Amino acid sequence: MRQKGLFIMALFIIMPIAIFADSLITKEAIVVETFDGEGLTNNRSTGNPVIWKAVGSKFSTEGYPKTAFANAFPEDLFGKDPENQADLNSFAILGSFTRKGYNYLEIIPGEGDGDSWKAEPLMLPGQVEFFDLWVWGSNFDYTLEMHVVDFQGIVHVIEIGSIKHIGWKHLFVKIPSSIKQTKQYLPFFEGIKLTKLVVRTDPEERVDLFYLYIDQLKVLTDTHINNFDGQNLTNKKKIEEIWGGSNDQ
Numbered sequence: 001m002r003q004k005g006l007f008i009m010a011l012f013i014i015m016p017i018a019i020f021a022d023s024l025i026t027k028e029a030i031v032v033e034t035f036d037g038e039g040l041t042n043n044r045s046t047g048n049p050v051i052w053k054a055v056g057s058k059f060s061t062e063g064y065p066k067t068a069f070a071n072a073f074p075e076d077l078f079g080k081d082p083e084n085q086a087d088l089n090s091f092a093i094l095g096s097f098t099r100k101g102y103n104y105l106e107i108i109p110g111e112g113d114g115d116s117w118k119a120e121p122l123m124l125p126g127q128v129e130f131f132d133l134w135v136w137g138s139n140f141d142y143t144l145e146m147h148v149v150d151f152q153g154i155v156h157v158i159e160i161g162s163i164k165h166i167g168w169k170h171l172f173v174k175i176p177s178s179i180k181q182t183k184q185y186l187p188f189f190e191g192i193k194l195t196k197l198v199v200r201t202d203p204e205e206r207v208d209l210f211y212l213y214i215d216q217l218k219v220l221t222d223t224h225i226n227n228f229d230g231q232n233l234t235n236k237k238k239i240e241e242i243w244g245g246s247n248d249q
Contacts (some may be wrong), residue, residue, distance in 0.1 A: 126221030152188030
């Protein structure tokens with residue numbers, strides 16, 4: 001009788017541990033894009049190199065915006081004289097509009113070169129909680145926002161905030177829980193994709209010529225996926241192997 005009692009007690013001790021382990025949360029800070037050079041980062045959803053483009057709205061000055069990878073970086077992040085300084089770049093944008101107003105500039109991830117370039121949303125790893133990046137501003141009264149698309153194809157606009165500051169600044173935003181990154185049925189995890197960053201000008205601010213640099217696009221994300229027997233059957237490559245990719249949910 002005593003042995004039976006000990007066995008039941010052992011079950012009560014083990015079960016909460018198993019339940020806790022199954023709901024484990026593993027949060028990681030992952031750099032999604034370093035901006036150290038063109039095509040150095042691959043898109044997680046396609047496996048192809050990411051090529052960034054800047055596109056201005058209607059009243060963009062002819063020939064603008066211009067972009068480059070500049071040997072510039074936030075010292076608060078890397079230090080004043082890092083050993084790999086020559087390899088540290090940021091995405092540089094020189095913008096200009098012909099008139100004040102509700103102008104905007106889109107910074108878009110894509111794939112391909114020249115005329116073959118096309119926009120391709122950038123898959124963000126895990127279940128994202130925070131999104132952050134470094135922005136060099138020159139005190140223009142502009143704002144920054146991110147656009148993401150969920151697994152249902154719904155686009156969400158998330159305000160990152162003002163970039164009216166001088167020099168490098170670390171900006172971050174919490175991803176709203178209303179944006180679904182998982183679903184009820186297997187495979188549970190679907191994630192979200194970044195479609196673009198958008199800079200918007202205040203209608204009273206000057207817009208004739210401005211510089212902007214962005215660096216170290218990063219996420220704080222939960223990368224834990226609960227293990228179960230048959231988990232490999234939720235892998236998209238496995239699904240395509242069996243069904244030819246014609247039964248996407």
